Amino acid sequence: MNLKIKKSILLENLLKVEKAISTKNIIPILSGIKFDLTEKGLYLMASDNDMTIQTFIDKANIEEIKTIGSVVLQGRYIVEIIRKLPGEDISLVMVDEYKVCITSDSSTFNLNAIDPNEFPKINMEDGKVQVELSKEMFKNIINQTSFATSTQETRPLLTGINLKIDGDVLECTATDSYRLAKQSIKLNNFYQEKINIVIPCKNILELMKILKEDEDMLHIHIFQNRVLFKFDNVLLQSRLLNGTYPDTSKLIPTEYTLKIEAPLMQLYNVVDRASLLSNDKEKNVIKLVTDKNIMIISSNSPEIGRVEEKLSIEKLVDSDISIAFSSKYMMDALRALKCEKVIILFSSEVKPIILKNPENDNITQLILPIRTY
Amino acid sequence: MNLKIKKSILLENLLKVEKAISTKNIIPILSGIKFDLTEKGLYLMASDNDMTIQTFIDKANIEEIKTIGSVVLQGRYIVEIIRKLPGEDISLVMVDEYKVCITSDSSTFNLNAIDPNEFPKINMEDGKVQVELSKEMFKNIINQTSFATSTQETRPLLTGINLKIDGDVLECTATDSYRLAKQSIKLNNFYQEKINIVIPCKNILELMKILKEDEDMLHIHIFQNRVLFKFDNVLLQSRLLNGTYPDTSKLIPTEYTLKIEAPLMQLYNVVDRASLLSNDKEKNVIKLVTDKNIMIISSNSPEIGRVEEKLSIEKLVDSDISIAFSSKYMMDALRALKCEKVIILFSSEVKPIILKNPENDNITQLILPIRTY
Numbered sequence: 001m002n003l004k005i006k007k008s009i010l011l012e013n014l015l016k017v018e019k020a021i022s023t024k025n026i027i028p029i030l031s032g033i034k035f036d037l038t039e040k041g042l043y044l045m046a047s048d049n050d051m052t053i054q055t056f057i058d059k060a061n062i063e064e065i066k067t068i069g070s071v072v073l074q075g076r077y078i079v080e081i082i083r084k085l086p087g088e089d090i091s092l093v094m095v096d097e098y099k100v101c102i103t104s105d106s107s108t109f110n111l112n113a114i115d116p117n118e119f120p121k122i123n124m125e126d127g128k129v130q131v132e133l134s135k136e137m138f139k140n141i142i143n144q145t146s147f148a149t150s151t152q153e154t155r156p157l158l159t160g161i162n163l164k165i166d167g168d169v170l171e172c173t174a175t176d177s178y179r180l181a182k183q184s185i186k187l188n189n190f191y192q193e194k195i196n197i198v199i200p201c202k203n204i205l206e207l208m209k210i211l212k213e214d215e216d217m218l219h220i221h222i223f224q225n226r227v228l229f230k231f232d233n234v235l236l237q238s239r240l241l242n243g244t245y246p247d248t249s250k251l252i253p254t255e256y257t258l259k260i261e262a263p264l265m266q267l268y269n270v271v272d273r274a275s276l277l278s279n280d281k282e283k284n285v286i287k288l289v290t291d292k293n294i295m296i297i298s299s300n301s302p303e304i305g306r307v308e309e310k311l312s313i314e315k316l317v318d319s320d321i322s323i324a325f326s327s328k329y330m331m332d333a334l335r336a337l338k339c340e341k342v343i344i345l346f347s348s349e350v351k352p353i354i355l356k357n358p359e360n361d362n363i364t365q366l367i368l369p370i371r372t373y
Numbered sequence: 374m375n376l377k378i379k380k381s382i383l384l385e386n387l388l389k390v391e392k393a394i395s396t397k398n399i400i401p402i403l404s405g406i407k408f409d410l411t412e413k414g415l416y417l418m419a420s421d422n423d424m425t426i427q428t429f430i431d432k433a434n435i436e437e438i439k440t441i442g443s444v445v446l447q448g449r450y451i452v453e454i455i456r457k458l459p460g461e462d463i464s465l466v467m468v469d470e471y472k473v474c475i476t477s478d479s480s481t482f483n484l485n486a487i488d489p490n491e492f493p494k495i496n497m498e499d500g501k502v503q504v505e506l507s508k509e510m511f512k513n514i515i516n517q518t519s520f521a522t523s524t525q526e527t528r529p530l531l532t533g534i535n536l537k538i539d540g541d542v543l544e545c546t547a548t549d550s551y552r553l554a555k556q557s558i559k560l561n562n563f564y565q566e567k568i569n570i571v572i573p574c575k576n577i578l579e580l581m582k583i584l585k586e587d588e589d590m591l592h593i594h595i596f597q598n599r600v601l602f603k604f605d606n607v608l609l610q611s612r613l614l615n616g617t618y619p620d621t622s623k624l625i626p627t628e629y630t631l632k633i634e635a636p637l638m639q640l641y642n643v644v645d646r647a648s649l650l651s652n653d654k655e656k657n658v659i660k661l662v663t664d665k666n667i668m669i670i671s672s673n674s675p676e677i678g679r680v681e682e683k684l685s686i687e688k689l690v691d692s693d694i695s696i697a698f699s700s701k702y703m704m705d706a707l708r709a710l711k712c713e714k715v716i717i718l719f720s721s722e723v724k725p726i727i728l729k730n731p732e733n734d735n736i737t738q739l740i741l742p743i744r745t746y
Contacts, residue, residue: 077649077677084646099678107646111678273457273480276450304450305472305484 001037001069001094005062007085007104013044013055014079016234019206021075022048029118032072033079035092036116039068045122046075051203052122053210054235063089070116071100081109124228124235127221129195131165133187135211135218135231141172141183142204144336144363149201150176160198162245165191173248174201179329180248180366181336195222198245203238210234252366253352256345259317261358262295264342268334270309274299275327277307284327285370290320299327316343323349324372333365374410374442374467378435380458380477386417386428387452389607392579394448395421402491405445406452408465409489412441418495419448424576425495426583427608436462443489444473454482497601497608500594502568504538506560508584508591508604514545514556515577517709517736522574523549533571535618538564546621547574552702553621553739554709568595571618576611583607625739626725629718632690634731635668637715641707643682647672648700650680657700658743663693672700689716696722697745706738 014033022030027049036043042062045054059065071094082090087104095101095110102109142161150158155177162173168191171184207229211218221228229236271286278284278299286299293315298308323346333355334342345354355365387406395403400422409416414432418425432438444467455463460477468474468483475482515534523531528550535546541564544557580602584591594601602609644659651657651672659672666688671681696719706728707715718727728738 074677080649081646084642084649086642086646106683107643108681109650109678110680112676269457269459270480273454273459276453276457277482303485304447305482307483308481310479 001035001071001092001100002066003037003042003062004064004066004089004091005042005057007082007088007090009057009061010090011079011082013057013233014082016055016210017044017046017053018075018079019209020046020048020051020053020236024048029072029114029120031075032114032119033075034070034072034116034119036070037065037068039065045119047120047122049120050200050239051206052124052235052237053206054124056233058233067094069094072114072116072119073100073111074114077111081111122237124237127223127228129191129193129222131170131187131191131195131220131222132189132217133170133185133220134215136213136215137185138218139208139211139213141170141185142208144183144338145172145174145181146201146204146208147332147336148174148176148179148181148365152176157198157241157243157245159202160200160241160245161204162198162248163195164197165193165195167191173245175246175248178326178368179333180251180364181333182248182364182366184362196245197222197227198241198243199227199238200241203236207236207238210236251352252354252364253345253347256317256347256354258290258315258319258321258346260290260295260344260346261314261316261341262311262344264334264337264339266311267295267342268331270297270311271327271330271334274307274309275331277301277304278327283370285324285372286327286330287322287324287372289322290315321346321349323353323369325353325367325369329367333367337363337365374408374444374465374473375439376410376415376435377437377439377462377464378415378430380455380461380463382430382434383463384452384455386430386606387455389428389583390417390419390426391448391452392582393419393421393424393426393609397421402445402487402493404448405487405492406448407443407445407489407492409443410438410441412438418492420493420495422493423573423612424579425497425608425610426579427497429606431606440467442467445487445489445492446473446484447487450484454484495610497610500596500601502564502566502595504543504560504564504568504593504595505562505590506543506558506593507588509586509588510558511591512581512584512586514543514558515581517556517711518545518547518554519574519577519581520705520709521547521549521552521554521738525549530571530614530616530618532575533573533614533618534577535571536568537570538568540564546618548619548621551699551741552706553624553737554706555621555737555739557735569618570595570600571614571616572600572611573614576609580609580611583609624725625727625737626718626720629690629720629727631663631692631694631719632688633663633668633717633719634687634689634714635684635717637707637710637712639684640668640715641704643670643684644700644703644707647680647682648704650674650677651700656743658697658745659700659703660695660697660745662695663688694719694722696726696742698726698740698742702740706740710736710738 034045041059042057085104090104164171168187173182219230274286274297289296295311300306339357343356353367407418415430418427458477463477537544541560546555592603647659647670662669668684673679712730716729726740
């Protein structure tokens with residue numbers, strides 16, 4: 001391998017693949033980035049066996065390709081070195097099987113290399129089932145649901161995001177069993193095959209970091225036990241979580257005794273202040289009571305004090321409620337909704353609270369109340 | 374206590390005093406902020422027994438003073454509450470001896486209060502020995518020395534900054550026994566009494582955070598076992614470290630065999646890159662060799678690889694050297710110097726390396742070499 005390349009181009013691509021570098025040092029080769037220089041261009045790849053990212057730099061964007069070849073370099077070092085090199089152009093030359101010389105201006109690094117044959121062979125070929133939607137739409141649907149996944153490994157399936165396709169409707173669901181976020185969108189195409197997969201949330205969040213929010217298409221290839229995302233010059237592949245995702249449709253009440261509309265930002269700030277005196281250990285429980293067109297949100301900590309906040313609301317279906325819930329979950333849900341006003345639906349003090357965007361019925365945020373005695 | 378005050382004014386002052394709140398929960402009262410409302414205005418005070426900060430809000434800046442009085446509120450909560458309250462104006466009313474009601478718009482907090490008599494009595498009266506210099510000059514001298522203090526409690530005196538006044542010269546010194554930073558400045562006045570004190574660096578750094586960089590005067594009152602800084606509407610008092618600070622003047626070599634001049638930013642970047650392959654645990658040792666008008670900086674890690682960097686230098690006193698030192702210490706010293714070119718003086722591979730600003734002879738940075746075998 002012997003090439004000359006612009007620092008900015010190489011760095012941009014390294015920063016994408018480094019997201020898949022294993023941070024656990026169990027298998028040394030997985031802390032490396034594989035460089036694969038062909039006549040067509042340079043492939044960069046990293047994998048932690050759970051997620052794999054590959055980018056491709058076309059030969060048109062490489063200053064000079066002298067000799068093709070492959071090598072694996074330690075990811076942590078190569079990214080920092082390329083980032084800090086002084087010149088505009090960088091030369092990478094394989095000196096022998098175990099050494100790569102990187103030069104730029106008056107700077108010379110001789111890095112130990114790892115045999116590329118040790119790197120896992122990862123199949124990233126196209127799949128039969130392909131779905132496409134704009135990157136912007138996908139980012140949006142993930143941002144409005146992903147926060148509700150569980151961080152607890154006790155129920156591994158809930159650490160993933162459930163992605164379902166039925167005809168031309170894509171539905172994303174996330175729940176940690178105390179709250180739930182769901183959004184559906186209409187796709188441009190109609191799909192014959194029904195899809196129901198669970199993608200590890202941590203891998204989706206890495207995808208979010210390198211997915212630009214534009215109208216270009218994201219292609220999703222779905223396999224039995226993995227999913228492949230294709231966009232720009234990037235391939236990102238993730239394993240799927242095994243098992244049947246719980247049917248959450250029954251969780252959402254269909255009848256309501258109280259339906260209110262409130263200004264979202266004001267409600268968010270009220271909940272935020274009420275949570276100041278609530279206890280982290282007790283899930284930051286706060287209390288909500290309605291009285292005519294006033295919502296009273298309060299919290300009480302015998303050691304610190306008591307807070308009471310009032311907010312004017314509009315009642316669309318009239319009755320009153322007294323209910324308690326986690327302020328953190330309420331703030332997460334409100335933050336995800338991103339609208340000016342929020343509709344909140346209550347049926348009883350022990351039934352789920354539903355939050356809706358009045359301008360988009362396809363988003364549902366659900367929070368379970370907490371019983372206080 | 375009963376007053377109405379602008380949120381912005383109260384918050385600005387709370388953010389200053391909160392720096393002295395004790396983070397250790399050993400003595401509960403020290404996690405509080407004392408409010409002392411007099412006919413003149415509102416005093417706010419916090420102390421962790423090591424450092425005390427007091428600010429004063431003149432009655433001209435208070436909307437309304439209804440009843441004077443004192444109370445202590447839990448610091449962590451009161452700052453967050455005031456920060457997040459919705460309105461422009463805030464009312465603080467002492468409901469009874471143990472409760473303060475804070476209201477703003479439709480928000481009401483009832484906070485448990487602590488008896489102000491439990492708060493330590495701290496003497497913050499003026500001292501006989503007073504030194505004055507501009508805040509800008511003081512910030513500058515501290516920024517160029519404080520980083521060299523020790524973080525190890527084994528030699529407590531080295532965790533402080535040594536401040537000496539002799540006539541009209543103020544000298545600050547910091548050392549962790551492996552490197553040293555020293556700067557002196559000329560004061561406007563001549564002081565009869567010689568001063569030699571050691572101030573805990575962590576308290577000085579808190580002072581730096583609330584000291585604005587302007588030309589207004591900072592007044593330093595020096596006592597036997599404490600120092601009081603007065604500026605704007607703030608008093609900050611710190612205890613002093615006991616003991617005799619080591620005489621560092623003998624550490625600095627007076628003769629040199631090699632004197633070079635190098636571009637500071639380029640040298641910084643070269644050292645930064647060379648440190649990429651050096652080992653944190655071994656103090657990031659890198660090697661410097663001169664050969665004619667070229668400086669070669671290198672580092673070698675058998676497991677990762679080798680880096681070699683070249684930099685053109687100008688020799689002011691000619692000879693050659695091969696020396697090793699900590700890249701971290703070199704980068705700290707270069708960062709503090711803040712000049713375009715740096716003068717470096719060597720006498721032998723086991724003698725201290727001296728860095729100087731060619732435009733200001735009053736700053737000295739010293740780094741001990743590290744023997745490599």
